[in-house]
Amino acid sequence: MSTEAIPEEQFVREFTKELHSRNAAAFIGAGFSMSAGYVNWNELLKGVVTDLGLDPQKEHDLVSVAQYSVNKAGGNKNALTRTILHNIGVAKKPTIGHQILASLPIHTFWTTNYDKLIETSLEDAKKVPDVKHTLEQLSTTWPNRDAVVYKMHGDISDPTNAVICKDDYERYPFKMGQFASLLKGDLIEKTFLFLGFSFTDPNIDFILSRVRAVMEDNQREHYCIQKKITKWPKETKKDFEYRQLKQDYFIRDLKRKNIQTVEVDSYYDIPRLLEKVATRFKRSSIFVSGAAVEFGAWKPNEADSFLYNLGASLSEKNIRIVTGSGVGIGGAIINGALEHLDTAGIAISEEHLMMRPFPHTASGNPASKGRWTKYRQAMIEHTGIALFVFGNKVDKSGKIVESGGMREEFDLCVASGVVPIPVGATGYMAKTLWREVEGHFDDFFPKATATIRKSFSALGNASTSAAKLEEEIHEIIHHLQKD
Numbered sequence: 057m058s059t060e061a062i063p064e065e066q067f068v069r070e071f072t073k074e075l076h077s078r079n080a081a082a083f084i085g086a087g088f089s090m091s092a093g094y095v096n097w098n099e100l101l102k103g104v105v106t107d108l109g110l111d112p113q114k115e116h117d118l119v120s121v122a123q124y125s126v127n128k129a130g131g132n133k134n135a136l137t138r139t140i141l142h143n144i145g146v147a148k149k150p151t152i153g154h155q156i157l158a159s160l161p162i163h164t165f166w167t168t169n170y171d172k173l174i175e176t177s178l179e180d181a182k183k184v185p186d187v188k189h190t191l192e193q194l195s196t197t198w199p200n201r202d203a204v205v206y207k208m209h210g211d212i213s214d215p216t217n218a219v220i221c222k223d224d225y226e227r228y229p230f231k232m233g234q235f236a237s238l239l240k241g242d243l244i245e246k247t248f249l250f251l252g253f254s255f256t257d258p259n260i261d262f263i264l265s266r267v268r269a270v271m272e273d274n275q276r277e278h279y280c281i282q283k284k285i286t287k288w289p290k291e292t293k294k295d296f297e298y299r300q301l302k303q304d305y306f307i308r309d310l311k312r313k314n315i316q317t318v319e320v321d322s323y324y325d326i327p328r329l330l331e332k333v334a335t336r337f338k339r340s341s342i343f344v345s346g347a348a349v350e351f352g353a354w355k356p357n358e359a360d361s362f363l364y365n366l367g368a369s370l371s372e373k374n375i376r377i378v379t380g381s382g383v384g385i386g387g388a389i390i391n392g393a394l395e396h397l398d399t400a401g402i403a404i405s406e407e408h409l410m411m412r413p414f415p416h417t418a419s420g421n422p423a424s425k426g427r428w429t430k431y432r433q434a435m436i437e438h439t440g441i442a443l444f445v446f447g448n449k450v451d452k453s454g455k456i457v458e459s460g461g462m463r464e465e466f467d468l469c470v471a472s473g474v475v476p477i478p479v480g481a482t483g484y485m486a487k488t489l490w491r492e493v494e495g496h497f498d499d500f501f502p503k504a505t506a507t508i509r510k511s512f513s514a515l516g517n518a519s520t521s522a523a524k525l526e527e528e529i530h531e532i533i534h535h536l537q538k539d
Contacts, residue, residue, distance in 0.1 A: 060307035060317065064329060067279055067318040072336045074247040081164040081246040082157055083260075088252025089171050091323065092148040100143050104136070123222035133216065140215045144170050150177035152327040153251070156334050158183065163202065164242055168209045168260070170218055175205050189214065194234055208235045239263055243276065250280035250315065251326065264313045275314035281326055282307075284319045335473070338440030339537045341376040341410075343474065345465045346385035348446035350456060352483040353518060359482075360388045362522040363445065367392025369526060371408060372400075375533070378410040378439050380432070382461075385445060386411075410438065432465050433472075441536055442469045443529065444478040447485025458485040475500060475536055480516035481525055490516045501535075508535050 074080040086096045097118050104125045105112045115121050126133055150158070154177035157165075165174050165185075175185040186198035189207035210218035219228060229236060240263050242248075253260075268275060285303050287296045307317045320326055344367075351359040367389035370377055377393050379386050393409050402408065412435050436442070447462035462485040469476050480490025493500050494516060501508060511528040514520045520528070 060304050060311065061282075061319045062316045064318055064332070067281075067316070068329070068332050068336055070277075071247070071249060071279055071333055075161055075333070075337050076340065078161055078163070079245075079247050080160070080162050081166065081242055081248045082162050083248050083250045083253065084157075084165065084167040084169060084174060085251065085253035086169055087254070087323075088153060088326075089148075089151075089169055089173055090252070091153070092151045092171075092173055094148060094169075094171055095143050100139065104139060119220075119222050119225060122220050126221050126223065133221070136220055137215045137218070140170060140212065140218055140220070144212050145215075147172065147176075150174075150180065153330055155180070156327060156330040160334060160337060163204065164246060165203060165205045166239060166242070166248075167205070167207055168219075169207070170210055170212045170215070172212065178203055178205070187211070190217075191232065191234055194238070206235060206238065208232070208239065236263055243278070245276070247276060248278040250278065253280060264315075268313050278313075278315045280310065280315055280317050281329060282317055282319055283323055284321055286321075335440055336537070338438070339475075339533075339539075340374070341378055341439040341441075342370060342533070343436055343439040343442040343465075343469065344377055344379040344385070344389050344445070345382070345442055345462050346389075346445040346447055346482075346486070347382035347459050347461065348384035348448055348484070349450055350448060351384075351446065354482065358522060359384075359446070362525065363388035364392040364395075365522070366443075366526055366529065368396040369530065371396040373530070373533075376406075376408055376410065378435050379412070380435060381411055381413045383449075386413075410435070428461070429464065429468075432461075433468055436465065436468050436472055436474055439474055441533060442466075442474050442476050444476060444486045444489050446482045447489075448483075458488060462486070462489070477512075477515070477529065477532055479525060479529065481514075481518050481520050483518070487516070503539055504535070508532055 071080065086094070090096055098112065101118050101121060102112045105115050105118075105121055108121065108124055108128065110121065122136060125135060129135055148171070150173045154173050157174075158177035158181040167174060175187050178185040183202035184198060184200050185203050185205050186201035187205045187207065188194055189211040208219070219225065219232075243263065282303075285296070285300045310317055318329070320329060346363075348359070354362075363385060367377060369392075371393040377389060379389055381387070381390065390409065390411060394404065397404055397408055412431070442465070444462060444466060447459040448456050449459050449461075451457045466476055466478075466489050468474075476489065476493055478486045478489035478493055480487040480494075494512065497504070497509065497512065501512070504512075508531065511531045514528045515525060515532075
């Protein structure tokens with residue numbers, strides 16, 4: 057790793073904080089679309105370079121090369137337009153990286169790409185993108201938008217106006233200056249993650265330099281992910297070390313603009329790192345699963361007090377509670393969280409508490425099983441950890457049985473990568489699930505320490521006090537949020 061790069065853990069920790077604060081933005085370059093099947097600038101203009109009689113291996117100033125092509129055609133950009141349409145006109149599926157970004161609370165996207173992968177991934181995530189690639193679009197706001205996508209170099213739907221040659225770049229401050237001003241403002245107010253970028257774009261370099269000049273020592277910190285320099289086949293050690301040194305200087309220069317670099321071994325590691333960010337973010341939200349018509353060895357007031365205190369302490373630690381308001385359980389959990397929010401003077405919102413009472417038909421009967429499954433999945437997808445307490449119901453014959461709904465929620469959590477924490481000491485389905493997790497402990501908690509193993513064991517012991525259960529639950533949650 058470059059001595060100038062920051063550790064992955066630092067990036068994950070700090071960028072996750074920005075996501076929680078709703079201050080995060082993303083800037084996506086051509087490299088991020090390559091795994092979807094699109095080409096980078098070198099490949100895009102390879103034919104243009106060859107047609108000019110130049111060597112694609114030797115030409116690196118591709119903006120100038122594009123201008124040479126226009127000059128040769130007497131100022132006509134039609135050939136470049138056809139090149140863009142041929143290489144980018146066919147729609148591709150968003151990559152895993154695009155999907156992860158779309159799932160995160162990022163409301164501002166910037167890109168120099170012409171493709172539609174960002175907006176498509178947002179739509180797939182059931183979000184409404186407000187796409188802007190012309191000046192006229194800047195003055196309108198798409199109804200109920202969830203994210204703004206600024207395509208500062210144009211869109212494949214309008215290739216004739218794409219920014220690609222030197223003329224376009226030189227005219228940009230005059231023709232599209234509002235985009236530059238908006239980006240400058242976002243760079244001052246938001247924390248950006250740069251992906252698929254080489255930072256050789258003259259527009260971006262100019263804007264970053266202006267932000268640095270204006271803000272001086274008060275620049276906002278940004279991040280970028282880059283692939284480590286690796287030795288090429290048959291490359292000499294001297295040439296390899298030269299390239300390493302040059303990248304160190306480049307990363308240091310990015311620091312001058314307050315852009316911190318995190319390095320990965322390969323481009324395939326970028327989605328892995330983004331997934332790590334998404335997991336860390338989601339683990340600040342906990343799904344609470346439970347229902348009870350009786351409490352077994354627990355007195356009703358003891359169970360109510362335990363759940364109330366648990367809801368309050370979770371909220372106190374800035375953990376968002378997501379619950380379907382299960383019978384006998386949801387009310388106490390919710391009231392505990394509400395008490396803390398009220399005492400702390402925090403306005404109640406879904407940033408702190410997401411309540412989702414299960415749907416019923418007009419007659420008051422439960423909705424279809426399929427609809428309940430989708431409802432459960434919709435709650436669980438917001439979370440990274442799930443708590444399971446009690447879990448019983450009355451069947452049609454009037455007998456108390458373990459909750460099948462809790463069983464389904466557990467299975468949905470496991471399938472979604474949500475880590476389950478069954479509190480077996482509360483009995484019923486929670487006890488059954490605790491035994492299941494305990495039997496495959498290393499699969500569910502692969503990085504658990506001896507302390508975490510002990511904490512989990514305590515959750516299955518009926519003699520563990522309510523206060524101790526709460527303490528051990530928080531110990532396990534803290535471990536998972538650091539993982």
